[in-house]
Amino acid sequence: MAKTREILFFSDAIMSNQNGDMINDNRPRTDETTGKLEMTDVRIKRYAREEAINRGIKIFVKPTTDEKGKQMDCKKVAANIIKEELDKKKDKLEQHLKDNYYDVKLFGVVGTTDPKFNVMGPLQVMWSKSIHEAEVKFTQGTSSFSSGDNKTQGTTWSKYYTPYALFKTYMVYNDICAKRQNINVTEEDMELFKDLLITGVRSYKSTSKNQMPRLLLEVIYNENFIDGELDYVKVNYEKSDLELRSIDEFTFDFSELNNFINIHKSNIDKVRIYMHSKVKAINIPTGVEILPL
Numbered sequence: 221m222a223k224t225r226e227i228l229f230f231s232d233a234i235m236s237n238q239n240g241d242m243i244n245d246n247r248p249r250t251d252e253t254t255g256k257l258e259m260t261d262v263r264i265k266r267y268a269r270e271e272a273i274n275r276g277i278k279i280f281v282k283p284t285t286d287e288k289g290k291q292m293d294c295k296k297v298a299a300n301i302i303k304e305e306l307d308k309k310k311d312k313l314e315q316h317l318k319d320n321y322y323d324v325k326l327f328g329v330v331g332t333t334d335p336k337f338n339v340m341g342p343l344q345v346m347w348s349k350s351i352h353e354a355e356v357k358f359t360q361g362t363s364s365f366s367s368g369d370n371k372t373q374g375t376t377w378s379k380y381y382t383p384y385a386l387f388k389t390y391m392v393y394n395d396i397c398a399k400r401q402n403i404n405v406t407e408e409d410m411e412l413f414k415d416l417l418i419t420g421v422r423s424y425k426s427t428s429k430n431q432m433p434r435l436l437l438e439v440i441y442n443e444n445f446i447d448g449e450l451d452y453v454k455v456n457y458e459k460s461d462l463e464l465r466s467i468d469e470f471t472f473d474f475s476e477l478n479n480f481i482n483i484h485k486s487n488i489d490k491v492r493i494y495m496h497s498k499v500k501a502i503n504i505p506t507g508v509e510i511l512p513l
Contacts, residue, residue, distance in 0.1 A: 221395055221398065221399065221404065221405065221406070222393065222395060222398070222405045222406055222407045222409060222410045223395060223407070223440050223441060223442065223489060224392075224393060224394055224395045224396075224440075224441045224443070224444045224445065224446060225392070225393050225410070225438055225439060225440040225441060226390070226391070226392050226393075226438075226439050226446065226447060226450040227389075227390070227391040227392070227393075227414075227436060227437065227438050227439075227450075228388065228389070228390055228391075228436070228437040228450050228451075228453060229264075229388070229389040229390075229391065229417070229433070229435075229436045229437075230386060230387065230388055230389075230433075230434045230435040230436070230453075230455075230472075231386075231387050231389070231421050231431050231432060231433050231434055232384065232385065232386045232387065232431065232432055232434055232467055233257075233382060233384070233385045233387065233430065233431050234383075234384055234430050234431070234432070235381060235382075235383060235384075235430060236381055236382065236427075236428055236429055236430035236431065237379065237380055237381050237382070237428045237429070238257060238259050238263070238382065238385065238387065238429070238431065239257075239258065239259040239260060239263045240380070240428070245380070246379075246380060247356060247380045248354075248356050248380060248381070248382050250356060251349065254353060255353035255354065255461075256349050256350045256351075256352065256353055256354065257349070257350040257354045257356075257382060257385045257387070258347055258348065258349050258350075259347065259348040259349075259387060259389070260347055261344075261345040261346060261347055263348075264345050264348060264389055264417070265323070265327055265345055266420075267416075267417055267420030267421045267424060268323075268413060268416040268417045268420050269281060269282060269323055269416075269420075270420055270424055271416040271417075271419050271420035271423065271424070272322055272323070272416050275416075277322050278320055278321045278322060279321060279322060279323045280294075280297070280317060280321040280323055280324050280329060281294075281323055281327075281329070284297050294332070295332065295333050298313060298331065298333070301313065301316070301317075305320075310334065310335050311335060313331070313335055313337075314331065314335065314337045314339065315402065317329060317339070318339060318401065318402065318403045319404070322409075322412075324339060324341075325403055325404075325405060325409065326341055326342065326343040326405065326409070326413060327341035327343060327345070328340050328341030328342075329341075339401060339403075340397060340401065341397075342393055342394050342395070342397040342398035342401070342403060342405055343391065343392075343393045343405075343410075343413065344391065344392050344393075344394075345389065345391045346389065346390045346391065348387045348388060348389040349387065349388065350385040350386060350387050350388075351386050351387070351388055351455050352385070352386065352457070352461040352464060353461040353462060354382050354383075354384065354385035354461070354462070354464075355382060355383055355462050356380055356381070356382055357380065357381055357382070357383065358378065358379075358380050359378065359379060359381070360376060360377065360378040361376070361377055361378075362375070362376055362377070379427075379428070381428070383465060384464055384465045384466070386434070386455065386464070386467070386470060387431075388455075390449060390450060390451075392446055392448075393405070393410060394444070394446065395444060396444050414436065414438070414494070417433075418433045418436065418494070418513060421433045432467075432496070433496065433513055434467055434495075434496045434498070434499055434513070435453075435472060435493065435494065435495050435496065435499050435501075435513065436493070436494040436513060437450070437453060437477070437491075437492070437493050437494075438491070438492045438493075438494075439488060439491050440488070440489045440490050440491070440492075441487050441488055441489055442487065442488065442489040443487060445484070445487040447480070447484075452474070452476040452477040452479070452480045453472055453473070453474060453476070453477060454472075454473040454475070454476060455470050455471070455472055455473075456470065456471045456473055457469050457470045457471070467496070467498050467499060468498055468500065470499075470500065471500045471501070471502060472499060472500065472501040472502070473501075473502050473503055474493075474501065474502070474503045474504050474505060474508075475502075475503040477491075477505055478503060478505040481505050481508075490509065491505070491507075491508045491509070492508070492509045492510075492511060493508055493509070493510050493511070494511045494512070494513040495510060495511070495512070495513050496512075496513045497512070
């Protein structure tokens with residue numbers, strides 16, 4: 221069984237829309253009070269899911285179509301699994317998903333029809349927020365194709381985007397949560413998750429999604445100890461918030477992490493920092509494993 225751990229993940233969005241709000245004209249999600257941008261847990265988990273699908277790993281929450289090419293809802297997907305993988309033994313569905321579908325094993329799932337169940341994922345991903353206020357811009361353009369036969373110019377398109385934002389995401393894996401639900405999460409499963417997340421964020425580019433993983437801090441405990449926030453990496457910068465445009469304008473200071481490690485050294489098994497080559501870091505604690513990202 222994988223040991224309890226906490227993860228702090230930093231990634232930046234460059235000339236993109238990190239997580240559009242569909243009920244607000246697809247504008248980047250924003251805390252209107254602070255001007256800081258936000259990303260839902262769903263967006264972060266989707267990066268890992270998409271990379272898992274690319275590698276042929278079984279994923280439950282993904283776009284699935286039936287034999288007629290129509291999009292299936294989760295109830296129909298579950299019914300298909302019961303029919304094709306469980307010989308119609310629906311009472312075995314919950315454990316089958318926990319054992320064989322990677323995203324269910326980590327993130328959990330809710331079964332809304334017979335059989336009903338609620339699997340609380342032992343790996344919880346919180347909403348992300350940019351560490352600084354970020355600008356949101358609106359732009360328009362004209363496409364090459366018209367919207368009709370008698371049109372003299374291409375269709376007008378419009379989009380919202382942010383020039384730059386550096387995000388912080390907190391995650392926690394709880395081994396007791398896994399044991400209570402009979403979910404066998406291994407150390408290999410957790411290593412795979414980090415790889416899927418980092419690769420997914422780096423690889424899945426589009427005109428709306430252009431993010432880069434910059435730093436991942438992982439604190440692994442030798443018992444079921446959880447700090448609850450792991451907010452011990454301070455990110456300093458000299459420019460005003462709205463002038464920020466690049467990762468090299470920040471300095472990551474690990475002084476508070478060093479204090480945290482010293483206070484809780486009896487609880488901590490190991491600490492790892494995965495760091496992009498462009499990241500500037502100071503006061504990294506002695507004994508911490510530094511790995512490329």
